[in-house]
Amino acid sequence: MGKRLFLNGNYAVAYGVKLARAQVVAAYPITPQTKIVEQISEFISNGEMDAEFVKVESEHTAMTACYTASCAGARVFTATSSQGLLYMYEMMQFTSGARRPVVMANANRAISAPWTIWLDHQDCMSTRDAGWMQIHVESAQEALDTTIQCFKVAENQDILTPVMVCLDAFVLSHTDEVVELPEQSAIDAFLPPFRLADAVDVNHPITVSAGMAPNLYMEMRYLQEQAIQKAKDEWNKADAEYGRLVGRSYGGVVENYQCADADAVLVTMGSLSSTAKEVVDNLRAQGHKVGLAKIRLYRPFPQKELCETLKGARAIGVIDRSNSFGFEGPLFSDVKAALYNNRINPPAVNYIAGLGGRDVTADDLDKIYRQLLDIGNTGQGNQAVEYIGLRWYE
Amino acid sequence: MGFIPNPSKLGDLPAGAAFEGGHPTTQTGNWRVFQPVLDKEKCKNCLLCWVFCPEGMIKRQEKCVEISYDFCKGCGICANECPSKAIAMAKEG
Amino acid sequence: MKEIRIHGRGGQGGVTAAGIIGGAAVKEGKYAQAFPAFGAERRGAPVLSFTRISDTPIRNRSQVYHPDIVIVFDEGLLTTVDVSAGIKENGMIIINTEKKPEDFAFKNPAQVVTVDATSISLNALGRPIVNTTILGTLCAATDVIQLAFLKDAVKEQFGGSLGEKNVKALEEAYKQYKGGA
Amino acid sequence: MRLQDVTQEELLYGTMACAGCGGIIALRMALKVLGKNTVMVLPAGCMMAVSGFFPQMAVNIPLVSTAFPCTASAVSGLVAALKVQGKEDITVLGVAGDGGTADIGIQALSGAVERGENFVYICYDNEAYMNTGGQRSSETPYGARTTTTPVGRNQMWEDKPKKDLVRIMAAHNIPYAARASISHPREYMENIRKAKEIKGTEKSPFLETGISQCINMRCNFRRNKRKICWVSLEIKKQPQSGRI
Incomplete structure (x- = not known):
């Protein structure tokens, strides 16, 4: 049994990212997500996490940096919320179309106007058709466990689709509750290091997300749809495997x-x-x-x-x-x-x-x-x- | 994976449109209206045409340069740049 | 399940206090939930925070509308906020004040406990930060948390000498209540 | 730098660019200096459309395409990922036009430069949005005629001076910023070489503005490519309170 902590959902996600051994994190602060990246910065600065933190100047840049870092074969994480998610929207499409398995936490927050910071699902619903997988959680514990599962499914060679783990603003992000920390060894067994077949490599140059004319664009979109459809079974499998290795699962999809x-x-x-x-x-x-x-x-x-x-x-x-x-x-x-x-x-x-x-x-x-x-x-x-x-x- | 310029099935297309580089499949040579013709006698091998050619179609040699026509679009920059007027633009065909 | 509502002002550490109560309960092996009333308020404005404590996992995620215990950090709040709103029968209201319990009357009946937390804090910490001090009274007057775990939680929260000072403050409040009872 | 010493290897050839495209010349020269150990980012625009449009894969180094406003952001992500994998010897190159650099992309560029990331950035400045047909940008010089500069009845010329991008970048206190033109290839390539060599522990970014006219530019003072107004401005690392 792992260590029992009293954490809010934001910190739980940060622990999940640490356990998943993410290598590049690029994120911009926005309430109510900010504590995720604050905690990750702390993990990096005290040596608990071996990752590069890109101190970006906007969410648009955060998502772009995640996209290209993933192109270079790194395991990548970002977090945002609400207006920030909308600002990322353009690059979310790039990431999913280029099939880069970025994992993002979104603290679900309503959209302005009227100006607001509180919870609803308008932000993630607005990005529903960006080609990202979207998974919603109900507790801090589930947020932690699901974040780890996200990497597993997103990085599957047949799927390679980015995923957004959605936790409700404040009700999860800012509520302290009991969270059991999985053992690092169990997570390492669950989640092998990330290997991207077509990562950027100077010895085998590739063009990522090349231009496609009408004669092929539709086929690329169809491939993308096939991949995301395959993910349904993988989510069930990943949840079951996580249950075997860590002792907790959430009933699949x-x-x-x-x-x-x-x-x-x-x-x-x-x-x-x-x-x-x-x-x-x-x-x-x-x-x-x-x-x-x-x-x-x-x-x-x-x-x-x-x-x-x-x-x-x-x-x-x-x-x-x-x-x-x-x-x-x-x-x-x-x-x-x-x-x-x-x-x-x-x-x-x-x-x-x-x-x-x-x-x-x-x-x-x-x-x-x-x-x-x-x-x-x-x-x-x-x-x-x-x-x-x-x-x-x- | 290999580069398949004329895909015939879904499996020929890579995920994320990540294609191998270094495959210029369209011979832009047939875009030409005028083609550069080199007078080897006049060439001083200063390499200005070589460095200015947008297509990299001029080859550096021992004594003087050599023009390759595979991708040459006939823009005429080489002729314009040549200080010794060794390159002339002649009508195709 | 015990539900606690804390009335404070932005910057007084109400949210931290809710977390410390929950943390102490978790150390005891119980389940807890601690959260602020999600406002955009800044220092000085009236704010709420909540703690739920239970022997079983807590699933209700709405705000606390019917608290067992209400903690009031600042007597001045009583003039603008009905701190007794929704309080359960046999509920308790703990107030930071120099006055006596019998000086207070609320819309909804409740047992009133008073503590001069400001004075205790000034003595122990040198600053009128009452959030940990008043937890000593909570610990003494109810059975929701145990003193040993509360001290641990406070030490963990503040660490070092600041933690020690806070522990001293809450012990003083604890002793005052026990002594007076 | 002698032309004889520049490599024969062509990392960019056979593009679908207009015959005589200045941008391709600028990029080809730059890649000759930067070499094969380079990863390039191109935003949506002419350069990407002519070299990375399937099946015409004309670039022979890794190329990541990105959206218009975020060339420098994409560079940041690559730099971070390569660093965490211990591949810091790879040069990361961002190439964008004047619109993608000085207008919509300036936030991303300012951010990346301020973070002190190690990369080479080339702004291919043709003084207007040429891929979309010649709209004005903040780099369009005074008097130039574009399709989106109505200044009065039947007047279509730019009435604002060109934004001084090199000075903006130099104000970030970066170790190297330069402006050069392909009309002077040796100087231009020398600038690229310097930029490439500022590297390593110093964490030094660089910005190069290569003025190279688009062949489709409609300009009141249309200039011959060879006689392009040429400014070479090199700004060495400034002291914190320094002025240019």
Whole structure:
């Protein structure tokens, strides 16, 4: 058993990066991510980590430096949040298109305007189609373990796709909790040193991310899609292998919490899943058959596993912590599309909650579950998008 | 991996469009309208044409330079730079 | 599960105190959660921080609305903030003040404990930083943390002679409460 | 530097550039001096389009393409990764145009130079955005005609002077900054050689502005390539409070 620490999510990620033996870290400060890179700087300065820290002058440069450092064959990490992520957006596309396995931590924070620093998922949703894998965590412990798993999957020679580990701002990033530190030997067994077949080498010159005309560009994009699709299985495998070596795993790409016989199932991502599990247990104790499907891997979207989890439900609720303006929550659209593809069609309700740091309480979730149970029983319900905790509905 | 200028299947394309360098596959020589012609007698081997040629198509030799036409686009810089007027631009064909 | 809410001002070390309580509980083998009320406030503004302590892993991640214990770093806060809001039955409010418990009346009933943490801190630390001092009172008046682990957590937080001074301050507050009880 | 001593080896040839492209001349000369042990970064632009567009892989050193604003950032990443792998003998070269250097890329360049990273940077200054068809940049000189300089009724010429990039870079207190032109190849290559040699423990970056006109430049005072206005300005390391 590893050392038991009392850490916040940011520090947990930094420990994960250290254990993964990242070689180049380039990052720019932004609340609420800053403590990740502060801690990594400290690790480097006191000799616990053998890495180069690039003191960049912007997130755009951070992502560019990560991209090229990865081209040169180094294991690379960066962290950002919100506006910083949006500033990186251009180079995120370069990184994924050039198939460089950069790992990034994103402390999910809402987007301005109105000017804000608090939690929601608008930032990562806005970069959803940048070709990055995206994985969401619910605790500091999961943040640490998942960061290490990220390197494993991203660096797989068949995948070579960058990945973003998303931890919720403040609720995870700034909350101290118990984190068990894995042994370095276990992580070394799990994660071999990074070897990139087409790394920059003066003896075998290559042009990375060469220009491609319309006659081939589409094929390159198709290759990229094939690779990211393959990653779904690799995530399950990596999680299972991590479980064997370290003793903790997280149910693969979708965590099925009490869904087997559930009438009402709620689909969540991130820290909300943690509170929801508490609510599920309370309702189960009162005899209500409810369950929780926690989506860990958001891109590539785990369609098969999700439908397997949701197939028995009589009513499904999806909580989105972001908007897709002009339509419904983006996660809701994805879940519904997955269900449609598999001919599963129970009533489904979209709840928009916790935007810009609005607290989502156990009581809120309890109400949602009771509404879903009603809908499941009657087969009827309000199909409109519902805002949870909105102060004035008009 | 080797360089495949005319890919015929997905497997011929490398991940991330990372291609081996040093493969100029288009013979830009056929872009020429005028071609440089060297008068070896006049050449003083000062190498100005050699250093100015954008395509690196002029070869350094013992006594005087030699023009290769594979990638020469006929820009005429060599003729313009030559202090001893040893290179003349002649119409192709 | 015990839930604690700390009322302080930016710069008084409320968040650090929440972390120390949690750290002490973790040393004891328990589970804990400590977090600030995620504000953008700067020095001087009223701020909240929270600690949850439990024998089992803690999953609820919303803010604390129904605390068992409320700690108030600064008497002046009482005029602007209802520190008793949502407090559980048989809850406790610990206030840094020179006054007596019976001088206070709150909207919601609670046991009031007072400590002159400012004086103790000035004696022990030479500065009116009350966050560790008041934890001595918390430790003495409740059973949420044990003194030995609390001292360890404080030493770890501050280290060196500053750690020792802080331990002395919290011991003084601890003794005052025990002596007075 | 004698031309006879410059290597025969061609690291860049057979590009798809316009016949007589000055930028390719500048790059070819530079690579002759820097040699094979070099990694190059090119942003989106002419240079990348003519040399790294599949299947025309005309560069024979490792080449990393990047987006327009971040040539120097890309250089930083390579420098860090090569350093951590103990390959510090490799020269990292960034090449960008005047727009990619003095306009959109100046933040990245200023950052990289300020960090004191060890690389060679060449700004290929053709005094306008030529890949996109001749729009003005901050390096467009006073009086030059571009497609985006409306100054009044039917007037299309630049009414602001050229930004002095070399002095901006020198103000970062870097050990070497120079301006040169391909019209004087020996001096130009000598500058590149000096830049390459400032290396090692001193951690010294360098900036070279090679003025080389684009053949498509529409300019009020259109200049013959050979007679390009030539300024050679070498700035040695300045004391902290020094002035140029």
